Amino acid sequence: MGCFCLYNNRTKSDKFDFSQISIISINFDEDINKLLSLEKKSFDNKAFTLKCFTKLYNKSRKTSTFLILKYKNELIGYILAYLNDDNEGYIASLLILEEFRGKGLSSLLIDKVLELFIMSECNIDKISLHVRVTINLYSKYDFQIKDTIKKFYDKNEDAYFMVKILK
Numbered sequence: 001m002g003c004f005c006l007y008n009n010r011t012k013s014d015k016f017d018f019s020q021i022s023i024i025s026i027n028f029d030e031d032i033n034k035l036l037s038l039e040k041k042s043f044d045n046k047a048f049t050l051k052c053f054t055k056l057y058n059k060s061r062k063t064s065t066f067l068i069l070k071y072k073n074e075l076i077g078y079i080l081a082y083l084n085d086d087n088e089g090y091i092a093s094l095l096i097l098e099e100f101r102g103k104g105l106s107s108l109l110i111d112k113v114l115e116l117f118i119m120s121e122c123n124i125d126k127i128s129l130h131v132r133v134t135i136n137l138y139s140k141y142d143f144q145i146k147d148t149i150k151k152f153y154d155k156n157e158d159a160y161f162m163v164k165i166l167k
């Protein structure tokens with residue numbers, strides 16, 4: 001399990017101890033149960049299942065882009081990204097536990113995934129994702145809306161398809 005970084009100076013809040021944050025590659029067997037309960041707590045009936053996480057974990061292994069975020073050793077967020085069949089990066093999911101939102105933590109995860117995709121030897125020229133509401137978050141990283149996918153999440157919810165060109 002690789003520990004990528006510790007952060008101590010990117011803060012929007014004085015009380016939160018950023019030195020206690022670590023972002024690491026998931027150790028699937030060790031972390032999956034905690035991740036499933038975080039996912040269920042946050043997404044309820046739209047949560048990824050074990051089967052889904054297992055499939056996407058296998059896809060992410062080539063680029064090691066399934067990362068978890070811990071605060072004081074507790075799992076409080078994750079990002080799951082992988083290389084798709086067209087050799088493009090795809091960010092499938094991003095989550096920060098509700099009480100830890102608004103501190104810039106998701107940006108730390110996005111930063112790390114973009115770095116891993118860019119540094120990989122897979123010659124990736126494009127990264128994409130689908131979002132419901134967090135367009136602003138990804139716009140900051142030069143993701144641009146390319147399409148609206150009707151009923152992507154369910155019959156009442158569309159998605160925006162966003163793309164960032166690397167080369």
Ligand SMILES: CC(C)(COP(=O)(O)OP(=O)(O)OC[C@H]1O[C@@H](n2cnc3c(N)ncnc32)[C@H](O)[C@@H]1OP(=O)(O)O)[C@@H](O)C(=O)NCCC(=O)NCCS
Nearest residue numbers: 094095096097101102103104105106107131133134136137
């Ligand atoms: C989306 C999510 C991961 C953001 O995590 P976070 O750590 O609170 O985000 P940050 O503090 O890094 O915020 C970064 C930016 O994201 C944007 N943002 C965050 N949540 C947002 C939301 N629900 N709607 C619109 N924009 C949002 C804000 O514009 C913020 O920019 P600011 O710094 O200018 O205010 C978190 O709210 C979450 O887990 N939500 C539920 C899961 C979800 O919706 N995931 C889908 C993401 S594609």
